[in-house]
Amino acid sequence: MLWYTIGIFLGCFIFTLLTIPKIINVVKYKNLMDDPGSRSSHEQKTPTLGGVSFYLSFVGTLFFIRNFAVYEEAIYLMPALTIIFISGLKDDLVSISPKAKLLAQFCAIAFVLYNPSFAITSLHGFMGIGTIPQLAGAVLSAFFMIVVINAFNLIDGIDGLAAMVGLVISGAYAFIFYTINQGFFVLLCLALQGCLLAFLYYNLSVKRKIFMGDTGSLLVGFIISLLTIKLLAVPMEDSFALPFLRENTPIIIISILIVPLLDTARVFIVRILNKRSPFSADRNHLHHLFTDGLLLSHKRASFFISVLNLLFIGLIMILSNYLGYKLLLPAFSLAVFLILLYCIPLKKNKERFEEKPEALKRLMEKKK
Structure with missing residues (x-):
């Protein structure tokens, strides 16, 4: 298992490392570049479609790890990943409507939830909730997967962020699935990490920069969402091996996903308070x-x-070993409140620099 694990990680890392330059060449030759706009954080045309390499890596990985899947999850993930890939690729190339993208996500999610491995039947006592009806579990799963996929897509706004946060999230899930002996999902996490680590090499480069695009962010978000649902669907007999009190599982999941979820919730609330559409840019x-x-x-x-995300996960994970959800929930809420409190002076600084560009210029000169 150890050598297989190393092989999957290195295989995805090397494959992504070798294929991205080919994708960059094709994108430049066909002029499929991402043009900078008013909201862009880059100033020149940049190749996109880095997610194409992710898709090829994931498909190859599923072939090699299919024997570790207890419920043949690999067979169900193949069409699901393909649907997400096609919708993301089309959006990167010609753009598609939000409704069409959402429909594609629901179709992909349907393949996942059809597999009994992802059926949520209990919340293990969180908020006093034990067994839940199968239909309610399916609706909860579909809703949460949609939220996670699109929340992760929204954080892909600056170089390195989506990949770094993806590395932290997949690392946390790999650790948890390892403790409950879920080999298939551990290997899936490591495959994702191999892809993201290789992608970072180019995404943070100056001369050979590439973006993952919607093709990549939707694929990564989809993988993370199904890992999330799988953790919620852990059978009762396996939940005793979790590295935290099992009733704290929902809080642990939100802690792992704190960056995309908190960012999306905060942005939507601010837009609504400003009487704007929550989906406006x-x-x-x-x-x-x-x-x-x-x-x-x-x-x-x-x-x-990313470090903030890692520290937040570590803090809540440690507390979750000693506190039940009735005490952990207030501690979690306090930690989130402190993060939001820290954002207030950042917001004021941002507005001050926008109103007084000369102040921004002076600061930039001091930093040189």
Whole structure:
């Protein structure tokens, strides 16, 4: 198992590392570049479609790890990943409507939820909820998967952020699935990490930069969403081996996904309070607050947010071993409140620099 694990990780890493330059060449030759706009964080045309390499890696991985799947999950994931890939690819190339994208996501989710491995039948005592009806579990799963997929898509706004956060999330899930002996999902996490680590090499590059595009962010978000549902669907007999009190599972999941979920919730609430559509575009995401409010580079902002995500997971994971959900929930809420409190001066800095560009210019000169 150890050598197989190393092989899957290195295989995806090397494959992604070797295929992305080919994708960059094709994208440049066909002029499928991402043009900078008013909301863009880049200033020149940049190749996109890095997610094509992810799809090829995932399909290859599913072939090699299919024997580790107890419920033949690999067979169900093949069409699901293909649907997500096609919708993301079309959106990157010619753009598709939000309704069409949402329909594609529901179709992909249907393949996943048809497999009994992803059936949520209990919340293990969280908020006093034990067994839940199968239909209610399916509806909850579909809704949460849609939220996670699109929340992850929304954080892909600056260089390195989606990949770094994806590495933290998949690492946390790999650890948890390892403790409950879910080999298939451990290997899936490591395959995702191999792809993201190789992608970062190019995404943070100056001369050979590429974006993952919707093709990549939707694929990564989809993998993360199904890992999330799988953790919620862990059978009762396996839940005793979890590295935290099993009743805290929902809180642990939200802690792992805190960056995309908190960013999406915060942005939507701010837009609604400003009497705007929650789906309207702006530069009010968490990563924009760090780049515009603290004048951090993309690399530093992405690294800072990812470390914050890792520390948050570690804190809640440690507390979850000693506190039940009745005490852990207030601690979790307090931690989230402190993060939001920290965002207030960042927001003010961002607005000050927008109103007084000369102040921004002076600060930039001091940093040189």
